[in-house]
Amino acid sequence: MAEEPQPKKWKGGEEQERSADDAMATRHKVWQAMAPFREGTRRPTPADIKRTTDKFFEANSSASVEKCKDALKELMTQTGCNKVADDALLNSAVAAMAPKDGTVNVPDFLLCWNNWMKLGERPRTALIVVDVQHDFIDGSLALRACDAKQDGAEVVPIINALHRTAPFDLVVITKDWHPRDHISFHPNLTQERLHSSETRNVKDIPLFAQVKLADGQTQTMWPAHCVQGSKGAELHKDLEVGNLDHTVVKGTNSMIDSYSAFFDNARKSKTPLSDLLRRYKIDDVYCCGLAYDREQQHECQ
Known part of the structure; x- marks a missing residue:
């Protein structure tokens, strides 16, 4: 998942540290508090924000958490919401974003809006579709051959x-x-590829066994699958x-x-996914596809 946006340079140029748990807790509060924005007939514009800050914040002065709440309620009204957020949720969200003295000035408010509140209004989302390939559906690693007898093609529609x-x-x-x-293909396993501590003879190592490789990595030995340019590597038809989707191999x-x-x-090299x-x-990132016990689980983690 994309890195959680972290508000920086709070009041007086200081940086307020937030742990990952604090960030997620704040994000959840903001998401709940900003629900009415998602029901409005239009989105807040920069002009809306300026009018609101002019009304509730005097030049270069601080505003209380209560005034910040009123400013958000005003924005909700301007954007055509049928209702405003629950008062307790708004109070919790703004208080969580405010500096320790409980007051916020205009730059702080705008920083909060751009880094937190705006995400509650409409977060940017990604869908990752994982390995919907023939070899996992009807090929050498078909899910239907596993104990659960699942048909991988059922996820396609x-x-x-x-x-x-x-x-x-x-x-x-x-x-x-x-x-x-x-190196993960069972037919490619040789004695030279095994770690010196591995006592088994390569001929005695069965398909799907785990072995320790020469570089110390533990590897499950799979049948050959998803070979570049092969039918098994193709996506389900x-x-x-x-046209605008991205492919990551x-x-x-x-x-x-x-x-x-x-x-x-081994985390020695990375794909373009995090940069994308x-x-x-x-x-927010949503994952779907095949092989949750391997590929999807690693994506989510």
Whole structure:
């Protein structure tokens, strides 16, 4: 997920530190408090913000949490909301963003608006569609061959409907994209690739076994799958991919596996995904697709 926006240079140029838990708690309060904005007929404009700050804040002076609440209520009225936020929620949200002395000046208020309140009005969202490829549906690692006997193709119409109806700011399609000599493929395992502490003979190591490789990494031995340019590496034929969607491939290094679409398993190299999320200024990330126990789980973490 994109990094949580952190308000900087609060009152008097000081920086107020926020832990990740504090940031998420504040974000949740703001999201609840800003719900009426999402029901309004239009979004607050810079002119709306200026009129409101002119009304409730005198030049270069501080305003109380109560006045900040009144300013937000005014904005909600200007933007056509049928109701204003619950008073307790507004109070909690503004107090959480205010400096310790409980007052906010205009620059502080605007900083809060741009870094927190505006996200509550309409966060920027991304959809990550994970590895909806033939080898995970009807190929060498088909889900239907697993104990649960799931048909991976069943996710395709659900993803398509989500893609069509939800206004995501960014859609990313991930793909396993392995070279033929990939180290995770069971047929490619040799004694030389095993760690010196590995006592088993390579001929005795079965498919899906875990081994310790020469570089110290623990590796599950998979059947060959999603080989670059192969049918198994192709996306399901019915998966709808838009012209503006981005594709991120992973597992391209022969010598190391990669479950996450952000980086390889040793975190030695990364994909373009984190840079894409930052470029599009994404606040919330939604994941869907196949292989939750491996790929999706690593994306979410």
